[in-house]
Amino acid sequence: MNKFFMVATMLVALIPGLAIAGDSPAPDNARVYFLWPKNGTTIKGGKFWARFGLQNMGVAPAGVVKSGTGHHHLIIDADLPSFDEEIPADRNHVHYGKGYSEGRVELPPGRHTLQLLFADHGHFPHNPPVYSEKITILVPAE
Amino acid sequence: MKMLKASIALAALIISGAAVAGDSPAPKKAYLYIGWPNDGEVIRSNNFKVWFGLRNMGVAPTGVDKPLTGHHHLIVDAPLPPMDQEIPADRNHLHFGKGQTETRITLEPGTHTLQLLLADYNHVPHNPPVVSRKITITVK
Numbered sequence: 427m428n429k430f431f432m433v434a435t436m437l438v439a440l441i442p443g444l445a446i447a448g449d450s451p452a453p454d455n456a457r458v459y460f461l462w463p464k465n466g467t468t469i470k471g472g473k474f475w476a477r478f479g480l481q482n483m484g485v486a487p488a489g490v491v492k493s494g495t496g497h498h499h500l501i502i503d504a505d506l507p508s509f510d511e512e513i514p515a516d517r518n519h520v521h522y523g524k525g526y527s528e529g530r531v532e533l534p535p536g537r538h539t540l541q542l543l544f545a546d547h548g549h550f551p552h553n554p555p556v557y558s559e560k561i562t563i564l565v566p567a568e
Numbered sequence: 569m570k571m572l573k574a575s576i577a578l579a580a581l582i583i584s585g586a587a588v589a590g591d592s593p594a595p596k597k598a599y600l601y602i603g604w605p606n607d608g609e610v611i612r613s614n615n616f617k618v619w620f621g622l623r624n625m626g627v628a629p630t631g632v633d634k635p636l637t638g639h640h641h642l643i644v645d646a647p648l649p650p651m652d653q654e655i656p657a658d659r660n661h662l663h664f665g666k667g668q669t670e671t672r673i674t675l676e677p678g679t680h681t682l683q684l685l686l687a688d689y690n691h692v693p694h695n696p697p698v699v700s701r702k703i704t705i706t707v708k
Binding site: 462477483490492494495524526 | 603604619620621622623626627628629632634636637664666667668669670
């Protein structure tokens with residue numbers, strides 16, 4: 427019996443290492459998307475407000491532990507980060523921890539990708555992770 | 569002494585009655601608007617999305633007392649309520665206390681007005697109040 431418990435404990439200890447998402451649950455019908463810009467949009471000057479769409483969940487500032495909520499992260503010119511770690515904070519991963527639902531973006535001329543990733547109070551993606559389609563926009567040369 | 573207490577209570581009552589907004593400060597550059605639908609939009613379905621635009625402030629669920637945040641209220645076919653009181657909760661004043669930033673609403677065919685009003689953790693508008701322009705839409 428003791429042996430059984432030990433094996434069970436070990437298995438449980440192994441599970442977090444296998445996690446592919448954070449601990450905060452998200453409903454299956456949760457969805458984030460870009461209200462604007464749309465995929466393929468050309469943006470003269472490269473300065474714009476990106477509007478974040480969110481269905482079936484709510485926004486809360488970073489640090490607020492409340493089920494069914496989280497805050498937006500805008501991923502610029504990068505792939506999705508690992509889902510079982512805190513989302514990095516750098517120029518490619520912009521955090522909106524004050525509870526913003528849109529963000530001012532300034533990009534140089536060229537082709538850029540944008541993707542939204544929602545995350546919980548501790549900046550960990552939900553389980554299952556809630557992220558948008560990756561869109562491409564074009565900033566024409568001046 | 570009883571009289572003094574009564575006059576203090578009365579004075580407090582008068583002061584709160586004179587208030588024109590709640591106690592939670594909002595930055596002057598806070599900007600609330602209806603990002604969809606547009607003013608004058610003709611909508612060919614009686615069930616449609618309304619997206620809440622908010623700049624320079626953040627969204628927080630009801631009960632979360634965090635400066636420079638609030639939650640959305642959508643006012644349908646009604647004038648603005650008093651700015652120094654809790655926003656009523658009825659079919660003309662829809663609360664989004666879970667921190668939602670958009671909704672779907674169902675409206676009868678006809679002309680309707682929509683307006684957003686942000687309020688603090690207590691459902692009281694900020695000071696100064698953060699209000700969107702009132703838009704008019706037609707549901708066909």
